[in-house]
Amino acid sequence: MSDEIEIDIDDLERRMEGAMVALKHEFASLRTGRASASIVDPVMVDAYGSMTPINQVGTINVPEPRMVTVNVWDKGLVNKVEKAIRESGLGINPQTNGTIIMLPIPELNEERRRELTRVAAQYAEHARVAIRNVRRDGMDQIKKAKTGGMSEDDQKFWTDEVQALTDRMIAGVDKALEAKQAEIMQV
Structure with a gap:
């Protein structure tokens, strides 16, 4: 047996x-000096009553080497996305312009x-x-x-x-x- x-x-x-x-x-989401869209991958947003990955509430772009932008699709979620980024521990101070949240990547x-x-x-x-x-x-x-x-x-x-x-x-x-x-x- x-x-x-x-x-x-x-x-x-x-x-x-x-x-x-x-x-x-x-580890890919940890920044090492250059902007990368994957930097915000671990950020979860309290959207519609559940925790949602940030890439499911907006479009993430890297328009320049030291900037990541998040274009939030739902205007009502902009403040929640900004708060989630601020509290994520990434050490980035988001700047909001309408539905676009800009994340300037500072020098380390x-x-x-x-x-x-x-x-x-x-x-x-x-x-x-x-x-x-x-x-x-x-x-x-x-x-x-x-x-x-x-x-x-x-x-x-x-x-x-x-x-x-x-x-x-x-x-x-x-x-x-x-x-x-x-x-x-x-x-």
Whole structure:
């Protein structure tokens, strides 16, 4: 019977990879001196009673190297979008002109660079937590399989496999964080 019990390690790996993809997406939104439309990707706006990504309430453009604009489609949401950008922790002071919100990207000073490295570290920690949650799910599967008749040797094997996968993914998060922090601190 123990030959039939198997843990879906591919599913666990796919879910951990999802955390890595999300981390890379969040890192792309951290500015390193030039304007980018992806800088506002993590901003969520309280629109129509639910939290909505900013790109679903307006058009995001980069008209010049140090400026991002958000053309809000619904005039009633302009103040909510502006407030969401202000509270997002991007360190950008939005300027409103009708339905267009302009985001001037200031030069990064040393203090702001350090602050952005801390934000990057927070994103990395969220990814580590997500990976550990997937690990916990895998360990729960192993415990259920144990009650279903899995041998101790198989249990040890799968526990080691899940832990090795977790360690590899967390090392990937650490490496990505190190690279992003170096990129931010580069003048």
